[in-house]
Amino acid sequence: MSRNLFEDLAQQTAGELGAIRAAGSRAGAGAVEPTDVVASILLGFVSEPGDGVLGRLVGSLGVRSVATGLLSGWPAREFADRTADASGRSDPPSTRELAAGIARWRPRLDRDAFVRSIAQAARVRARLLLPGDADWPGGVDDLGVHAPLALWVRGRSSALAETPSMALVGARAASGYGEHVAVEASAGLVDRGFAIVSGGAYGIDGTAHRSALAANGTTIAFLAGGVDRFYPAGHEALLGRIATTGAVVSELACGAAPTRWRFLQRNRLIAAAAAATVVLEAGVRSGSLNTAGHAAALGRPLGAVPGPVTSPSSAGCHRLLREFDAVCVTDAAQMAELVAFGAEEDGDDDARSRPGAATRTLEVxxxxxxxxxxxxxxxxxxxxxxxxxxxxxxxxxxxxxxxxxxxxxxxxxxxxxxxxxxxx
Structure with a gap:
């Protein structure tokens, strides 16, 4: 990509940008320059989710300067010199970190693939949310420098701003017991005014989503790939239903494939976007324990549903109760109390707008x-x-x-x- 491509990209994709930003403008967000929109999309396109080096660099220079520098071929030393002169964050990346970051990001600068990605987003009617938009989920900002620079949404973007919300997660290979608990918990929480957040996977996730839909509630699915490619394929119809009344969300650009690392990073968004997380059923190696770990690290209330002590499918939940100080919960009423308890601990302040000491430490x-x-x-x-x-x-x-x-x-x-x- 050449030095002058940045403005060219904004002009070339102007029509698509107007379409994908329509949701943000309807939500009452302030006007954002097309070049800033392109910069945010571009940085998400070339990086992996949760890249703290990029987050710290953007915190110092802003998305437009960072994108311009990547397209212009700035070396690590020039980025470092500019962060030293900036009045932004006090912890900019070192020259060594920047050199490693550039080595990760610059090979992904593919103009044709980038333009195709934006065109694909417009084709599937995806919408782009940026920090500061009215529909932006404030909880993800608690991730600090690991927070997403943008979110792609298919469906009703305002669902992300609805509160309270509860993350219900668990094993893909769910037992009949786990699915029964998921149905009852999701429906009961919807009746109490909660939006249900999960990962759209087989097993507990899918059951929680279906139960919320059956109860005429709002449910949100976070994906580990682009929102143009519903994954898993067996849940294409389910994710389509979620997008009709709720939202299907990803920080990855359209065309991005789900990978193991992206699933793990997706889990941090589930934990951060919800007011509390409950693990309904999980084996000792279940990926839902990763979501629980993010919730605990963020200081979010964490609940776990106990199961038979002889069941391997509940061993992960029992570990959370024993080692992670998770609260034992058995029904929707007790799960709802997690959010009320968290609010009491924070006094009159909004817990999601005031990160604690642990969150600030996580940023680095x-x-x-x-x-x-x-x-x-x-x-x-x-x-x-x-x-x-x-x-x-x-x-x-x-x-x-x-x-x-x-x-x-x-x-x-x-x-x-x-x-x-x-x-x-």
Whole structure:
């Protein structure tokens, strides 16, 4: 891409930009320059979700300057010099971090693919939300530098701003018991005025979505790929129904495929967008435990539904109750109390507009540190030998991450192992 492509891209996609931003303007959002819209889309297009280096860079320079620099071929040193002169965030990335970031982002600068992505978004009637829009879900801002720069929505974007909301997550291979709990919980929460947030997957997620729809409630599905490609394919009809009355959401541009890492990063949006998270059924290695870990790290209320002690499908929930200080909940009334309890702890302030100390600390964590934090428990210490297979990292990388987590107050030594510290 050449130096002058930035303005060219805005002009070339002007018609599509008007269509995909229609929802934001209807919601009463202030006017945003087309170049700023293109910059936000472009940075999301070239980066992976939750890239903290990019988040810190944007915090210092703004989306337009960062996009201009990438398109113009600025070296890491020029970005570093400009962040040093900026009056934005006090923690801009180092030159070394910027060099690694540029090596990740610049190879993805593909003009034709970028233009096709925007055209595809317009074709499927996706809408783009930016921070500051009236329909922007304020809870995701608590992710700090790991927050999304934009969100793509198919359906009713105002569903994202509806409160209260509850994330219901759980195993894909759900048992009859888990599906029964999901049906009752989702319908009961809808009756109490909650919007249901989940991940659109098979098992507990899909059951929670269907129950909310059957109860004429609002439900929101966060995807790990572009909103033009409903995934899993077996839920195409379900996700289409969700988009009719609620919303299907992703931070990834149209055309992006779901990957394991993107599923894990998608989970942080589910936890952040909802006022509380409840794990209804989960095995000991269920991905829903990752969502629970994000909720705990953000200081969100976390609930878990107990199951038979002999059932492997409930072993993850029992671990949350034992190691993560999750609250034992058995019905919709008790789940609703999680949100009321969280509000009482925060006094008269809005919990989602006032991140706590743990949230502020999370802003500077690397993906590796997040990965280690996700698998640490509050009560039972885990050794480095246990953390290596659990995180998929080397022992050296695990030790480095633990040292950083110790320094930031998020983890502590306990005997021969490590534990997660409770949020202040």
């Amino acid at each position: 964590l690397t993906p590796e540190e997040h990965r280690v934090l996700d698998v640490l428990g509050i009560r039972r210490a885990r050794t480095v030998r246990e953390l290596v297979p659990a995180t998929g990292m080397t022992a050296g990388d695990v030790l480095g991450a633990l040292g950083a987590l110790d320094a930031t107050g998020l983890a502590a030594r306990s005997g021969d192992g490590w534990v997660r510290r409770r949020p202040e």
